[in-house]
Amino acid sequence: MITQAITYAGAFVGGVLLWTLLEYVLHRFAFHERKLGRRVAREHLTHHAKPDYFATLAHKLVLAIPVLGGLSLVLGATLGPVGIAVVFGTFTGWQVYELIHRATHVRAPRGRYGEWARQHHLHHHFQNAKVNHGVTTPFWDIVFGTREIPSSIRVPRRHVHAFAWLLDADGVEVAERYRDLYRLV
Secondary structure, three states: HHHHHHHHHHHHHHHHHHHHHHHHHHHHHHOOOOOOHHHHHHHHHHHHOEEEEEEHHHHHHHHHHHHHEEEEEEEEHHHHHHHHHHHHHHHHOOOOOHHHHHHHHHHOOHHHHHHHHHHHHHHHHHOOOOOOOOOOHHHHHHOOOOOOOOOEEEEEEHHHHHHHHEOOOOOOOEEEEHHEEEEEO
């Protein structure tokens, strides 16, 4: 019984880790290189043009259902319940990604990870959309050579409304605590 629980827990964790690879691959190839068609890429490119825009759940399901459904069929058929545990882990990883991605835009960082996530992701948004495709981890960017470590993030003034956490009390300039890392252009 304990061995089986460990197996399912390991499969679940494996699914979360699988999500990080899917996050990278989908972001880089489907969203930016349009390998899965224009509709998916259009939603993402709208998010880049309007950083306070997030695709609706219906749009996200257009991609999530075939990906998670395909994983369920393949892993369920080959690994049985252990495969389904992998799929649940992948789904959980997706949900955590959604929370982290939105937080990088709308909330001030909490701790070192939050600071890293915002720098990594906003560099992707505003300096170089060909790098830093991982939102939750830099691991796959390191593996595939697409990681850049920014020294400073240039946030266009036209987009700063989407990052209210970045501004001072007057809502005009970068708050003092972020001035070493961010500047408005």
